[in-house]
Amino acid sequence: MWKTILRRIMLMIPQIIILSVLIFLLAQAMPGDPFTGLINPNQDPKVIEAMRESAGLNDPWYTQYFRWIGNALQGDFGQSFLYKRPVADLIGERVVNTLYLSILTVIFTYIIAIPLGMLAGRYQNSILDKAVVIYNFFSFAVPTFIFGLITLFFFGYRLGWFPTSGSQTIGLTGGFFVEVLDKLKYIMLPALTQAFLATAVTIQYLRSEVIDSKSLDFVRTARSKGVPTSKVFSRHIFRNAALPMASQMGYEITSLIAGSVVIEKIFGYPGVGKLFIDSIAQRDYTVITSLVLILGIATLVGTLLSDIIMSIVDPRIRIQ
Numbered sequence: 001m002w003k004t005i006l007r008r009i010m011l012m013i014p015q016i017i018i019l020s021v022l023i024f025l026l027a028q029a030m031p032g033d034p035f036t037g038l039i040n041p042n043q044d045p046k047v048i049e050a051m052r053e054s055a056g057l058n059d060p061w062y063t064q065y066f067r068w069i070g071n072a073l074q075g076d077f078g079q080s081f082l083y084k085r086p087v088a089d090l091i092g093e094r095v096v097n098t099l100y101l102s103i104l105t106v107i108f109t110y111i112i113a114i115p116l117g118m119l120a121g122r123y124q125n126s127i128l129d130k131a132v133v134i135y136n137f138f139s140f141a142v143p144t145f146i147f148g149l150i151t152l153f154f155f156g157y158r159l160g161w162f163p164t165s166g167s168q169t170i171g172l173t174g175g176f177f178v179e180v181l182d183k184l185k186y187i188m189l190p191a192l193t194q195a196f197l198a199t200a201v202t203i204q205y206l207r208s209e210v211i212d213s214k215s216l217d218f219v220r221t222a223r224s225k226g227v228p229t230s231k232v233f234s235r236h237i238f239r240n241a242a243l244p245m246a247s248q249m250g251y252e253i254t255s256l257i258a259g260s261v262v263i264e265k266i267f268g269y270p271g272v273g274k275l276f277i278d279s280i281a282q283r284d285y286t287v288i289t290s291l292v293l294i295l296g297i298a299t300l301v302g303t304l305l306s307d308i309i310m311s312i313v314d315p316r317i318r319i320q
Helices: 002-029 045-055 061-073 087-122 127-141 144-158 176-213 217-224 229-241 243-247 249-259 261-266 272-281 285-313
Strands: none
Touching: 002 061, 002 285, 061 285, 087 127, 087 176, 087 229, 087 261, 087 272, 087 285, 127 176, 144 176, 144 261, 176 229, 176 261, 217 229, 261 272, 272 285
């Protein structure tokens, strides 16, 4: 198992190199530059050119790439043109908020998806099953930005149950637990919104696996021994049906981190996703390239985690 993990990690090195080159070239191909819109249009062109020269933007692309990747290996991702701060510090602050949002979203996703998937599979073709299927189609088909705007308007502005932007109350005092509750108040609505739309795949996987598992030999054996139906479903069928869900867990967490862009922008939540959108709008190349590289590496790590989780959950598929 450990040899395979080490081999997978070694295989990730050329993938990361190729990814970094593609990211850098795509960022270079974007129209404009970091100074677009940030300087006076009546400014002397010589002064603007001097600023580009000072920032190294007139160097050949390969020179800029090796300078960027060399600094990145030392933990220096450069200076943000927009925020006038080190990119590493900027991302470090935002990634914590995104991690909180992603973890809470995953928890809500499984709290919603597991009971619905199990009940839909257990009572196949019933009214309950049809209701779950309709909900599943809804969550799969509705665009994130539309559902996010609806929940923000209804629960944030109309009812006032949740804050409409930010991640915490400024100047709040009262200790650790008060701060935690305050953060939860800001994260709850975006996390629930994202979770409702992220349940479709898990529900469909679980429902299909439960339906297939009901006719397998080990289930018939358990029933013939007089095992109660509730235990058959909770101890036998669920354990077998949860394997595909477990295999996606590591990848799902990283994909949520990358996929929080729309939710964070709609709810004004200061995470990595909102930072990414703002950086694109302002041509902040150093932040864009660093974020895409980090998220790409996180995706590769998530795929590796999925394989490891799968081997732990199902000993029959141990990594050799």
